[in-house]
């Protein structure tokens with residue numbers, strides 16, 4: 001069976017081999033489509049990604065890896081214009097996901113996915129340890145079968161368009177269909193650009209970008225909820241980011257941003273002795289937030305807090 005799929009027996013038709021390969025690659029194509037659609041949508045939907053003042057923004061991520069990336073010298077414009085680069089990145093991921101899902105220009109979508117994966121590997125994933133655990137490196141090579149074989153005409157618009165063209169060679173009707181598909185993709189891209197612009201305007205609104213006085217003055221947590229010798233994760237009412245509030249010594253409270261400065265995962269509190277651990281790529285931090293090991297370029301941001309009327313409050 002496998003030999004039928006991969007062999008180039010003269011008895012097997014070229015079309016049949018392509019279709020067989022298309023079915024073999026369908027699970028991989030579907031998985032990559034879902035991953036890239038999710039990545040693009042989550043970047044556009046997350047206001048913090050395109051804003052310049054969040055630790056999980058593209059600006060902060062690129063800034064953090066500029067010193068260690070092998071292409072760090074080229075990242076200056078990306079740091080200075082993170083919105084202009086972040087938005088095409090998100091739209092590019094969406095385009096790759098849509099292309100793979102619909103089987104439309106599948107090889108082109110694979111090339112786009114490889115370029116995006118290579119870019120991420122050379123920047124935010126470069127410090128993954130060991131090096132072969134970088135997900136972006138795996139994605140880079142996962143696209144190669146689709147680059148070589150395409151969708152094989154299986155559950156794909158490429159195949160449908162080819163069949164239409166074969167059935168009615170040269171007919172204006174087929175050219176109309178191609179124009180329709182092309183126009184739909186362009187229209188969807190323009191719609192995404194519009195939605196993203198709305199997010200951008202929302203981010204520039206002072207009431208969203210900066211904490212209101214009442215939010216800044218709100219308690220992070222009641223002191224009684226933080227265990228002595230331990231920590232409690234809460235949501236910062238000012239920024240919406242997760243924060244760890246610690247009480248390593250009875251009555252003495254400290255707080256750390258729970259967002260890992262590598263790629264923005266939420267770190268876990270292990271213990272007073274072992275500090276924090278990041279579940280994504282294994283960075284470790286001491287209980288005071290300082291970096292101990294791993295790809296994170298710096299420690300966790302510490303937040304000044306004080307005990308006020310039984311509540312732990314940012315000062």
Ligand code: FES
Pocket residue numbers: 260261262263264265278279280281282283294295296
């Ligand atoms: S996000 Fe990569 S180590 Fe934390």
